Amino acid sequence: MKKAIGLAALAALLLGGTASAQQINVKIGVLTDMSSLYADDTGIGSVIGAKLAAEDFMKTNPNVKVEVVSADHQNKADNGVNIANQWYDRDGVDMIADVPNSGVALAIAEVTKTKNKVFVGSGPASSDLTGPKCSPNTIHWTYDTWMLANGTGRAMVKTGGDTWFFLTSDYAFGHALERDTAAVVEKSGGKVLGKVRHPINTNDFSSFLLQAQASKAKVIGLANAGGDTINAIKQGAEFGIVAGGQKFAGMLIFAPDVLALGLKTAQGLTFTETWYWDLNEGTRAWTKRWDKERNSPGKVPSMNMAGVYSGTLHYLKAVAAVGSAKDGKAVVDKMKALPAEDSIYGKSVVREDGRVLHPAYLFEAKKPAESKYPGDLYHLRATIPMEEAFRPLKDGNCPLVKG
Amino acid sequence: MLTIFGVPSAALFGQLLIGLINGSFYALLSLGLAVIFGMLNIINFAHGAQYMLGAVAAFLLLQFTGIGYWPALIVAPLIVGAFGIVIERTFLQWLYKLDHLYGLLLTFGLALIIEGVARNYLGSAGLPYALPESLRGGQNLGFMFLPNYRAWVIVVSLVICFGTWYAIERTRLGAYLRAATENPTLVRAFGINVPVMITLTYGFGVALAAFAGVMAAPIYNVSPQMGAELIIVVFAVVVIGGMGSILGAILTGFGLGIVEGLTKVFFPEASNTVIFVIMAIVLLVRPAGLFGRGA
Numbered sequence: 118m119k120k121a122i123g124l125a126a127l128a129a130l131l132l133g134g135t136a137s138a139q140q141i142n143v144k145i146g147v148l149t150d151m152s153s154l155y156a157d158d159t160g161i162g163s164v165i166g167a168k169l170a171a172e173d174f175m176k177t178n179p180n181v182k183v184e185v186v187s188a189d190h191q192n193k194a195d196n197g198v199n200i201a202n203q204w205y206d207r208d209g210v211d212m213i214a215d216v217p218n219s220g221v222a223l224a225i226a227e228v229t230k231t232k233n234k235v236f237v238g239s240g241p242a243s244s245d246l247t248g249p250k251c252s253p254n255t256i257h258w259t260y261d262t263w264m265l266a267n268g269t270g271r272a273m274v275k276t277g278g279d280t281w282f283f284l285t286s287d288y289a290f291g292h293a294l295e296r297d298t299a300a301v302v303e304k305s306g307g308k309v310l311g312k313v314r315h316p317i318n319t320n321d322f323s324s325f326l327l328q329a330q331a332s333k334a335k336v337i338g339l340a341n342a343g344g345d346t347i348n349a350i351k352q353g354a355e356f357g358i359v360a361g362g363q364k365f366a367g368m369l370i371f372a373p374d375v376l377a378l379g380l381k382t383a384q385g386l387t388f389t390e391t392w393y394w395d396l397n398e399g400t401r402a403w404t405k406r407w408d409k410e411r412n413s414p415g416k417v418p419s420m421n422m423a424g425v426y427s428g429t430l431h432y433l434k435a436v437a438a439v440g441s442a443k444d445g446k447a448v449v450d451k452m453k454a455l456p457a458e459d460s461i462y463g464k465s466v467v468r469e470d471g472r473v474l475h476p477a478y479l480f481e482a483k484k485p486a487e488s489k490y491p492g493d494l495y496h497l498r499a500t501i502p503m504e505e506a507f508r509p510l511k512d513g514n515c516p517l518v519k520g
Numbered sequence: 521m522l523t524i525f526g527v528p529s530a531a532l533f534g535q536l537l538i539g540l541i542n543g544s545f546y547a548l549l550s551l552g553l554a555v556i557f558g559m560l561n562i563i564n565f566a567h568g569a570q571y572m573l574g575a576v577a578a579f580l581l582l583q584f585t586g587i588g589y590w591p592a593l594i595v596a597p598l599i600v601g602a603f604g605i606v607i608e609r610t611f612l613q614w615l616y617k618l619d620h621l622y623g624l625l626l627t628f629g630l631a632l633i634i635e636g637v638a639r640n641y642l643g644s645a646g647l648p649y650a651l652p653e654s655l656r657g658g659q660n661l662g663f664m665f666l667p668n669y670r671a672w673v674i675v676v677s678l679v680i681c682f683g684t685w686y687a688i689e690r691t692r693l694g695a696y697l698r699a700a701t702e703n704p705t706l707v708r709a710f711g712i713n714v715p716v717m718i719t720l721t722y723g724f725g726v727a728l729a730a731f732a733g734v735m736a737a738p739i740y741n742v743s744p745q746m747g748a749e750l751i752i753v754v755f756a757v758v759v760i761g762g763m764g765s766i767l768g769a770i771l772t773g774f775g776l777g778i779v780e781g782l783t784k785v786f787f788p789e790a791s792n793t794v795i796f797v798i799m800a801i802v803l804l805v806r807p808a809g810l811f812g813r814g815a
Contacts, residue, residue, distance in 0.1 A: 153745065156644040287789055316792040320740055320749050321542055324784035324791075327534045327664055347646060347741055355651065355667045355739065357658055377741065379648040413643070 141181045143442045145171065145429060146210040148200060148225065149240060150217050151189035154318050154344030158371040158419045159217040159240045165410045166239075166418070166425035167214050169403070174433040181437055186210065190221050192317065197221035198228055205232045211442035212237060212432055215425050217343075219243035219290035226255045234445040237432050239424030242342070242369060243293040244508060247472040251515035254445045255471045256432075256452055259424030260391050262290070263508040265368050266297035268389030268477050268501055273336050273366045274305040281366075282334035283312035284325050284349055286341035291317075294340040294368050302338075310334045315345070322349045326356050335363060342369040347377050354382050371419040375482050375494045383482040383494075391477050391506075392420035392462065393495055399460040417492045427462040428473075431455070466503065470515035477506035534664035535781040541670045543777020544677035545732055549750065550757040550769035551681055552728035555688070558764035559701050559721045562612055562623035567754070568747030569631040569638075570726045573600045574733025575742045576638060579647050589652040589738070596734045597727035604726025608719050616718075631748070638744035646741025673735055680731070681770045688766055697721060756799045762812025772810060 147164045150156050164187040171183035186208070190197035197216065204210035205228070213229060216222040217240030229236040230252045237256045238246060244263040246255060281302050285291040291314065299309045310332045313325050326349065329337045337358065339346050346367055353365060367374075370388040394404040394417050403426070407418045435451035436442045449471070457465040457473070466474040479499040488494065510518055549571060556564045564570075577596035581587040587595060607630065615623045651669050658667040688694035697717060700707040704714045733747075740746055757776055761768030776795055783794040802810060 152639065152644060154644070156639075160644070313788050315788055318749065319792075320746065323538045323541070323670075324535055324781055325788065327538060328531060328785070330665065331531045331534070344644075344646060344741065344743065351648075351741065352739065355658075355669065357665050357667070361665070377646050377648065379650075381650075382648070416643070 139180060139440070141436060141441060142184075143181060143212070143433065143436055144184045144186065144208070144210045145432075146200075146204045146208075146213045147185060147187040147215050147425065148190055148197060148204075148213050148221075149187065149215045150192055151187075153192050155192070155217040155240070155342065157373040157377065157416075158343050159215055159421045159425075162373075162407070162411060162416070162418055162422040163215040163240065163425045165407055166422040167429045168410065169406060170426045170429035170433065174430060174437075178433075178437055181433065183433065190216070190218070192218050192221065194221045194224040198224050201225050201228045205229075205234055211235065211436075211445070212429075212448075214238075214429055214432075215240045215421065217241060217421065218288075219246070219293065220288050222246060223250055223289060226250065226252050229445065230254045232445070235432060235442075235448050237425075237428040239428050240421050242290050244297060244513070245289070245293055247468075247470045248508070248513040248515055251470045251513070251517050253471075253517060254449055256428065256449060256467060256473060257471050258428040258473045259420050260369075260389075260477070261472070261507070262294040262297045262368075264391075264477055264506050265294060265389050266301045268479055268506065269366055269368055269387060270298045270301035270338075271305055272387060272389075272479055272499070273364070274302055274307045278336035278364055278366070279305075279307040280334045281307060281309045281336045281338050282329045282332040283309065283338045283340050284322070284329060285312055285314045286317050286345055287314040288317055290342070291340045295338070298338055298340060298368055315341070317341075317345065319345055320348065322352045323356065325349070326353055326358060330356065330358060330361070330363065336366050337363055338366045338368055340368050343371075343374065346370060347374050350378055350386070351382055359385075371421065372417045372492075372494060373419050376415070376417060376492070380483055380485040380488055380494065384484045386482040387479065387498065389477050389479055389501075390420045391475050392423045393478065393480065393497075394418050394423075395493065395495070396478075396497075399463075403461045415491060417494070423461050427457075427459050427465065430459050431457045431465075431467070468510060470510060470513055470518050472507055472510075472513070474503040474507050476503050477501040530663035532782075532785060535785045536778060537661075537664065537666065537781075538670075538784075539778035539781025540774060541673055541777070542780060543774035544673050545736060545750070545773075546754055546757050546777050547681050547770045547773025548677050548732040548735070549729060549754040550761065550773045551684055551766065552725040552732075553754060553758050554761070554764055554766050554769035555684065555728070556722060556725035557758070558688075558766065559697055560612070560718055561616060561620065561701070562627065562722070563620050564725065565624055565627040565751070566607070566631040566634065567627075567725075567729050568749075568751030569634040570600055570604065570729040570747070571733040571736070571750065572638065572742075572744060572747035573603070573634065574730025575649070575737040575740075575746060576642065576733075576744075577730065578734040578737045579649050579742045582649070589734075593731065593734050597730040600730035600733075601723040601727030605719055605723040607726075608722040612722065613715070613719075631751075635744050635748060642742075642744055644744055646743035646746075649737040649742050651738045669738060673739075676735065680728070681773075684728070685766050685770060753795055756795045760795075760799050760802045760809055762809030765809065765811040765813070768809060768811025 212235040222241030239258040244261040285295040480495040578592040655669040761772035
């Protein structure tokens, strides 16, 4: 009898032991822009972000096996949805990361919800993702239009830029950014004199710049991103916009954009980001690793790529805590419950509506003479604490948030 | 200030001028396409990629050899033109007797490869290329600020367009060329080396695209997809003007640039589609295009 009890106890111990070290397989799909105007701000660099996160996590959690796949949505929502469906239904993908382009991201959030998987958005900007369109399966990591509008918009109005004209990218993202920024400008005592909406991926901005110039607004707000922002600023210099006394407010600018513009053109631009590669020891060490994988000298990672890393890492922690990646909502709930911290974003808070909070930074592009080494692009002008950087929970109209 | 349909007249004139400048690029590019189609019967879908190569060549010349904008205006088209000649000798020369479709498919494939390779090595955000020192600044015309460089673009493009038209329609060499496309055997009987002439014509068309690329480099970002974005519009221009018509390509190029500029004032959201709407209408009314000679 004693022997039997002993054996049973041993068996139970072994069973329990194997259960806690149970093998968990996770497949992550990085859905991004590999070939168009956002490719240098996300693209392959984001895939590397996810791979580094998988690598780091597997080192400390040998029982979790993470596989990373990637695809190009070409900035088309239908492409994105097709890939997502295929990934979820056929290829066993558990989580989709990145997804620059708010139009695609809103569609992906919808698919992810119906299939009960997880979407960790680092690329999209629209604050609607955690506002009216919030979902129990979506986490919005890096930034959003509300935060950009409040960071940059308020700073510009404060320094005298009280009349605005918008150049807006004509889709979900641009509209959201323009709406959020206009609200901030008006609330801070400024005035919006006009706007023009241009098609996404516009090569030639001269016509729109002329209209902005004719409006005599003190600030030209660029509610666009990537290649569009680069072209607008570059051609603005040609048309003497800044020389004529008007200022550009780049509502969404990434380090690779500044690099592409060259500091000579970009100098003095003020903008908000939540991450910069040269921020501290942790970010610099990570950039070194990223650089080695990227293997393209002279490139710097953007906040989106870092966001994919941090978001993926936190997601994996939640998966390990839940014990499986299969129930998307359970994993997201766990992401909200667990404290989020890593070496490059520091402490973050995952809020009820899926919004992730971290401090935001107001940067200014350096003058060419101030840049000491390759990739030395920014002055840090102000740090906005996380509670102020993002939209208050109650203002988002997210149906998930009760009362 | 005087307003026309609610738009200040100053802004309107500004847009007209901007349209003319963009039209210069359309004209330059569609000119090369028309020359190649008119003389070789090849629908050169790689034209956009070759335009991009021109800009990239200018960028690389500056980056690695210190050759600036002015020499690049000559050197880059020569390099890319030579590359075009290699393409013609290795691929295109076997296609002249086949349906247009084969040339289109081949050059389309080439364009994808060239753009893919460029993207792989250069990234996609684009590379900065500074304005030449002597063309910085601009003139205040009262109704708009005209950057000197853009004025230069209009002048150069007009000169090149007129020069090419003149060479093909009014000179002896042009007459040989036109004759060679009509009846190569007969022209060869006069002791003229037709294959060499055809090869050089393709090289010239490609060089024209590269030239436009160098002209564009300081204005637009030098990026792998700069040609892909433009080529569809330029094809529309060529089709509207009448495939293979040199004069048609030039006039429609400038004309559509202006129409597009005006659309950007009155209904900016449609500025990407207006050219295709016009194309549809023109093709319904005149299937051979505005200046085409028979379908």
